[in-house]
Amino acid sequence: MDEQTPNIGMKRERPKKGPSNVWLFFTKYGDDTRCKCNYCGKDYACSSKSCGTKTLGNHLESQCTKYHCAKAAEDKRQKVLTLGAPNNNLDCGDDMKNVTNVVAVGFDKEGCRKALTRMIIVDELPFFFCRKRGV
Structure with a gap:
């Protein structure tokens, strides 16, 4: 094929996405079909064929109370x-001084x-x- 002719009928491959950020907060176990939250230990199904990472992200955002405590500790405005x-x-009794x-x-x-x-x-x-x- 000549370099100047367009590539007709050839499929372009999409660039692959990297792993989701939720895997920083979950650990896979058991043939990589189950995972556990690193903060609270809650167990989820995480098979790459049938399950996505949406439920894991929802767990971090709305259900995991220990993750929110750790996140609040990282907040720069948090006291x-x-x-x-x-x-x-103090002008009070000796027991309160x-x-x-x-x-x-x-x-x-x-x-x-x-x-x-x-x-x-x-x-x-x-x-x-x-x-x-x-x-």
Whole structure:
């Protein structure tokens, strides 16, 4: 066939889609016909011939409560409750002076980076200090 003649009657192959993102949250087992949610452990059928991934996605979005807790922890606007310093300035009885406060704190990436920089400078630590694996 000449290079200039059009390819008449030849089928074009579609590019293949990659695996679905839901497989990051599910684990297959048993001849790859069943899968289990990595968060709550709920069991689903996942045969590639008869079942799609729609039910798995629906499970993550509306049914799995543990997934929503993990997702909320990743949310940058989500606050985390921590124990603050005791409020000794309260004008009340002695039994209430040492009660710790519950404080809502958000993670500040830039603030953490500045605190690490200040720690390295003030304590004269080597730069590879921040590359070590914390235990």
